Amino acid sequence: MDLATSISETSIALKLFLNNKFTEAKERMEPHSLKSMYPALGYGTILYLQAVMTFDMTDIETAIQTIKKSVAVCNRFRRKTTVMGSFRKTLTKVSYNDLSEEEIHAEICYAECLLLRALLTFIQDENLISFVKGGLKIRECYKIYKECNKILKSRKWTDEEHRLHFESGVRMGVGAFNLMISLLPGKIMKLLEFVGFSGNKQLGLSELENGCKMQSSLRGPLCSIVLVAYHTVVTYVLGLGDGDIELASEILKPCLTNYPKGALFLFFAGRIEEVKGNIDEAIYKFEESIDSQSEWRQFHHLCFWELMWCHCFKGDWLLAMKYAERLCRESRWSKATYTYQKAAFLTMCDDQSEHTTAHVTYLFSEVPNLKQRIAGKSLPFEKFAVAKTLRYAEQKERLTLPALELIYVWNGFNIIGQKMSLLDPMLTVIEQTINDLQNKKDEYIYFYDDYGLALLLKGVCLYHRGQLFQANQCFIELISYEKQIKQDLYLIPYAHVEMARICLKNEEFEETKSILEKTKKSYKGYHLESRLHFRIHAIRLQLNAREKQDTPPPSTPTGSFSGSFDAGGEDTVS
Structure with a gap:
């Protein structure tokens, strides 16, 4: 499969995936996943998403083995450099025009596969060595994006379509890296100092916005997903809810036009209404997302979680409890959290009969038994929930x-x-x-x-x-x-x-x-x-x-991120 066909086939599979045809997308990628870089990346990505949504260790192990093969496939297409070649490269200016288009695209596919592999490393094993290995893979991935950035601005392109696909990949990688790292507070950054770089929030947002404008490219819709998720979910979970909701709405419009029944885009449409405080409209969108597909029930769990909070915000505690109950029954993420939520919501209901109180007491007593360890650590919220349940018992069944x-x-x-x-x-x-x-x-x-x-x-x-x-x-x-x-x-x-x-x-x-x-x-x-x-x-x-x-910074060249990697030193994304 040549490069053009490889990109075309993966683009078709991505459209199938975003239109809820998950199995069809997976089956389209699998036959070519051991021979061609883009199908290898596509197949690995689908299994990665399946693993992180089910949180099933069998799925995680399957995804890891698949992505290992994807990394090897992409590596076969990369330019092979000898020790002497590496030495000469440091002494002379590199001519990126000497690289074939396949070799260039292999670099960015390799970086993306490596990043998926690193992220799975963090949740697979419980020891420090795995954490270090994951960090080193992310460092290598970052350095490849840095090199791809130089390729993008230095190379003379003969195929405009190939350049577009490559550029959207660079913008997605640079943008996501900068945005992700800029969110980390100092305490966490100290744990990641060995990785050797920091993030620039504005650069990350700018690059993802530019990537969103390339909707005809392979990674254009993915840039949209990352950016909308940041503005509507990440800023609310990790920060102060200061995302740009109007921008998120504008970015989502072409996605909903192209994929009107896409479960993920309908979910984000619901999330936009929710953060605006339009709770009834949000509930309608989340239910529409659930009804749009039944193939991957894991997508439903995202909507169940949001529907639970929507009913909380309305003060409809019984319905909120029902969604927490469904999550507890179907999701593998944190049964201790879901059980604590069920009990907490029930305490707010008007019906506080003897039967209800007995059930609440039972639910609270179950929370400590459901606490789990992930990557060697207990989830912080689970520890909080366990402490509260012990208080409930000590305070004569009262919180x-x-x-x-x-x-x-x-x-x-x-x-x-x-x-x-x-x-x-x-x-x-x-x-x-x-x-x-x-x-x-x-x-x-x-x-x-x-x-x-x-x-x-x-x-x-x-x-x-x-x-x-x-x-x-x-x-x-x-x-x-x-x-x-x-x-x-x-x-x-x-x-x-x-x-x-x-x-x-x-x-x-x-x-x-x-x-x-x-x-x-x-x-x-x-x-x-x-x-x-x-x-x-x-x-x-x-x-x-x-x-x-009140004090604007000195003017700098605008129009692209091309100088961004170089400005901050060898290992600084800023």
């Missing part, structure tokens, strides 16, 4: 606002805050709880933990209502109880960061920096610490952007 606490730690208030019709009922429940706590103070073993949580939630609601002074007073009062709080130690650093958000909104930049620095230095070892570090990092990025608004 304070566990469902609203879940919404907070999963950053849901950034969505609820878009619509007062969603936020005000939550605030009413919180204020009623605060009154009950004050009236029955002697009945609570961990009064200040429970009261502190209610204060934190009230402050967050007031923040989204624009009542910044009153919100700040809630956080100040919570922090004053620091020595009385026994278990929920996470409340204090989280309250500090909420205060930093208020300072940022009031353009008190120095105070914002001071609070963030104090929080990072003064508080360690609390639940959900990594989540807060992501939020701190997101606030710092916003702070840097706000400070630069």
